[in-house]
Amino acid sequence: MNKIKYLLISFSLFTLHARAQEADSLLKALDSGGVATTVDAAFKSTHVVLSHSSETQKKHDLDLRIRHHFGDIGGRFGSAHTLYGLDVATDLFIGLDYGVTDDFTVAIGRSKQDELFNFSGKYKLLKQKSNSSMPINMTLFAQLGWIAREPFNDGEFGQYSDRFSYFFQSIISRKFSSRLSLEVMPGFLVRNNIEDSGDSKNLFSLGFAGRMKITKRLSFIADYTVVNGLSRPKDLTETYYNPFGVGLEIETGGHIFSLNFMNSEYIVENNFIPNTKKSWSKGGVRFGFTISRNFTLFKSKNQDPDKKSKIY
Amino acid sequence: MLLHFSAGAQNFVSKNIRIGLFSSTPLEDIRAVSDNGNAVLVAKTREIVVQLAVKTLEFDRKLMQEHFNENYIESDKYPYAKFKGVIDQPVDFTKDGNYAVTVTGILSVHGVDKKRTIPGKVTVTNGVVQISTEFKVACVDHDIKIPKLVFTKIAEFITIKAEGKFNSLK
Numbered sequence: 001m002n003k004i005k006y007l008l009i010s011f012s013l014f015t016l017h018a019r020a021q022e023a024d025s026l027l028k029a030l031d032s033g034g035v036a037t038t039v040d041a042a043f044k045s046t047h048v049v050l051s052h053s054s055e056t057q058k059k060h061d062l063d064l065r066i067r068h069h070f071g072d073i074g075g076r077f078g079s080a081h082t083l084y085g086l087d088v089a090t091d092l093f094i095g096l097d098y099g100v101t102d103d104f105t106v107a108i109g110r111s112k113q114d115e116l117f118n119f120s121g122k123y124k125l126l127k128q129k130s131n132s133s134m135p136i137n138m139t140l141f142a143q144l145g146w147i148a149r150e151p152f153n154d155g156e157f158g159q160y161s162d163r164f165s166y167f168f169q170s171i172i173s174r175k176f177s178s179r180l181s182l183e184v185m186p187g188f189l190v191r192n193n194i195e196d197s198g199d200s201k202n203l204f205s206l207g208f209a210g211r212m213k214i215t216k217r218l219s220f221i222a223d224y225t226v227v228n229g230l231s232r233p234k235d236l237t238e239t240y241y242n243p244f245g246v247g248l249e250i251e252t253g254g255h256i257f258s259l260n261f262m263n264s265e266y267i268v269e270n271n272f273i274p275n276t277k278k279s280w281s282k283g284g285v286r287f288g289f290t291i292s293r294n295f296t297l298f299k300s301k302n303q304d305p306d307k308k309s310k311i312y
Numbered sequence: 313m314l315l316h317f318s319a320g321a322q323n324f325v326s327k328n329i330r331i332g333l334f335s336s337t338p339l340e341d342i343r344a345v346s347d348n349g350n351a352v353l354v355a356k357t358r359e360i361v362v363q364l365a366v367k368t369l370e371f372d373r374k375l376m377q378e379h380f381n382e383n384y385i386e387s388d389k390y391p392y393a394k395f396k397g398v399i400d401q402p403v404d405f406t407k408d409g410n411y412a413v414t415v416t417g418i419l420s421v422h423g424v425d426k427k428r429t430i431p432g433k434v435t436v437t438n439g440v441v442q443i444s445t446e447f448k449v450a451c452v453d454h455d456i457k458i459p460k461l462v463f464t465k466i467a468e469f470i471t472i473k474a475e476g477k478f479n480s481l482k
Contacts, residue, residue, distance in 0.1 A: 022323075023361045023396070026352040026481070030327055037367050039388075041378050058374035102374065178388040216383045217459065253379055253465070296373050306332045306345035306473075307372045 036131040042175040042183070044219065045256045045292060046097055046105065046122070048209040049245030050264055050272055051223045054139040054173035054183055056124045057099030060298045065109075066291045067093040067267050074283025085286050090265035098297075113266050115148040128175060139171040145270030147193060157193070165191035165270045169207075179213040185225075189273055196238040204230040205273050211249070221258065222246045227273055241284075243276045256292040261285055322405060322480060324353040324441050329476035331364050335467040342376065342466070344369040353441065353478055358399040360415060360443075362474060366393050384456050384466075390423045395430070408436050415445075424454040444475035 043053035046063065057063055071088025072078040078085050095109030095118075103124040110117050120143035128137045145165040151157045166189070173183035185207035194201060209223035224244045232240070245262030263280045264272040278284025329349030335342040346368040352361045366387045371377040381387040397417015411434040419428045432445035448469045451458060458466050 022357075023352050023354050023359050026323060026325055026354075027350060027361050027363055030325055030350045030352070031363070037365070041382050044382075058378075061375060178382075178386070216386075251383075252459075253383070254375070294375060296375070304345065305343075306330075307343055307370060308341075309343055309372050309376065310341040312339055312341075 036129040036133055039128040039130055039175050042128070042137055042173045042181040043211050044249060044251045045258075047290065047292075048183075048211065048221050048223045049247045049258070049260050050243055050262060050267070051185060051207050051209050051225065051269070052122065052139075052141055052169070052171060053209065053211075054124070054137040054171045056103055056105040056122050056139065057097050059099045059102045060296060061099045062295045062297050063097040064293045064295070065093070065095045065097065067091075067095075067288065068290075069262070069265060069267055069288040070286050072278060072284050072286055074285070076283075078283050090286065091267045091271070093267040109268065111266070111268050111271065113268075113271050116268060116271060117146045117148055118268050118270060119144045119146070128173075135174060137171075137173045137175075139173075141167075141169040141171060143167040143169075143269060145191075145268065159192075162192040165189065165193070167269045167273070169205075169269070181211045183207075183209045185209065187225075187269070187273070189270065191270065191274060195275060196236045198233055198236050199238075199274070200231055200233055203227060203232055203274055206230065217251045219249045219251075220246070221249050221260075225273060227276075238277065240274070241276050241279045243272045244280060245288075247288075254294050256290070256294075258290045260288040260290070262288060322355040324355065324405070324478035324480050326351045326476050326478045329362060329364075329443075329474055331362075331369075331472070331474045333369065334471040334473070336471075337465060337467050340465045342371070344371045344377070344380070346370060349474060349476065351443075351476065351478065353443075355405045358403060359397075360399060360417075361394065361396045363392055363394040365391055367391065384451075384458075385422055390421075392420070393422075394418075394420045395428070396420075397428075397430070399434070400429070403434050403436075405436055405441055406439075408438065410435050419449070421449065422454040422456050426453050439480065441478040441480070442476070443478070444473075446471065446473045448472070 043055045046055050069091045071082050071085035071090055073084045082088055092112040097105055097107040099105050105122040107120045122141045124139045126138035128134055147163040157163055169185050169187035171183055171185045175181045187205040189203045191201055205225050205227050207225040212220045225242055227242055241263055243264035245260050247258045247260030249258040263278045263284050264276040266272040327350055328347050329351045330347050331349040332345040348368040349362055349364045366385050397415040400414045400416055403411050413434055414429050414431050416429045419426050430445055430447045435442040448471055450469050
């Protein structure tokens with residue numbers, strides 16, 4: 001009796017299994033023609049700490065970005081006399097980034113330092129794919145800097161074009177896992193206004209940046225840009241340092257806040273790449289923050305009622 | 313296998329089941345839809361499987377779509393949502409008719425399996441089988457956390473709708 005029961009059970013298990021296999025194998029066959037999807041959101045934001053990330057704005061989204069770099073925490077200009085730099089603002093920045101399409105972003109910004117206006121375009125050329133057909137993202141970035149301040153002396157800005165600087169960068173990133181993304185950024189800066197007469201007008205730079213998620217909404221971010229040791233002359237009267245920033249990035253759905261520490265006094269590439277004169281080792285590190293708020297400017301023209309979102 | 317199929321065990325498949333989600337709160341209504349749901353229906357056993365690559369869900373705001381994938385459904389880790397069950401009532405797929413049915417099975421979303429009995433409709437018209445359903449999913453059942461900061465914008469229960477036509481496999 002027991003044997004029959006056992007047989008019956010095993011038989012019914014077998015048929016159940018066979019059935020399950022039939023549906024599953026059919027489903028698998030359906031799925032086999034699946035296309036590779038893009039690996040999105042290597043970074044949460046268009047910026048890391050100082051540098052740009054490979055991300056662009058979504059179509060018709062406008063990002064209002066307010067950035068602040070305080071004074072030196074330590075050293076001659078820091079300590080309790082300036083409340084560890086909080087009394088000082090070495091640079092302030094307000095900028096708008098607008099997504100013309102999902103892949104092309106235009107931006108305008110203005111910094112306190114040099115009263116610098118920046119105009120930039122950013123184009124996402126390559127997108128990482130879930131299969132091995134495309135292992136990286138590649139974004140091209142170009143930025144015009146325009147110094148709007150009065151000249152410090154008569155000789156400065158002899159020609160109006162001396163106020164302009166041009167920065168070109170290609171940003172190559174990869175999202176290694178849902179937590180870890182890394183990027184490399186070779187760049188080239190052309191400028192006419194140099195602080196140290198021995199310095200080169202054309203500077204190569206090589207940036208590295210990364211994002212490590214701690215939770216879904218909180219990430220550790222860092223970037224480092226090599227400027228010294230590339231095309232820059234060695235015998236300068238002024239001592240320049242490579243910009244290095246670390247921070248915590250908090251995303252709350254539409255807002256991104258980041259709390260940063262960095263040695264660079266300045267915010268925009270055209271300033272921080274050539275002119276960083278503070279060092280992490282000599283009290284030159286400072287606190288800074290970024291507030292970014294995203295606005296959707298135009299409702300999508302998609303009339304599909306199943307896709308419509310509505311804010312009351 | 314071929315012999316087996318032709319011996320009367322009819323199967324139905326579809327690659328374009330329309331699957332939508334709807335979250336409603338006093339602050340914001342959010343909808344998303346995909347036309348890329350895959351489904352299999354085995355007539356003999358009344359077994360039905362519907363599977364969706366969650367990344368194919370489209371929102372009218374792309375940033376919302378990114379947040380959905382990154383923060384809530386975690387589509388990198390859990391790329392598919394799936395329901396696999398058996399129709400509880402007998403259905404004659406060879407004759408035209410409307411059947412109000414329930415399907416009992418496992419709903420897998422965000423890596424969490426839940427046993428569910430879901431109401432739906434099966435319609436057979438000129439040999440074409442169509443299904444439709446609407447049911448609610450509690451975020452908490454599938455370990456989808458809504459942080460306090462954005463709590464009021466996203467409903468605790470999400471309405472899921474699915475509908476589509478099958479092609480018969482002979």
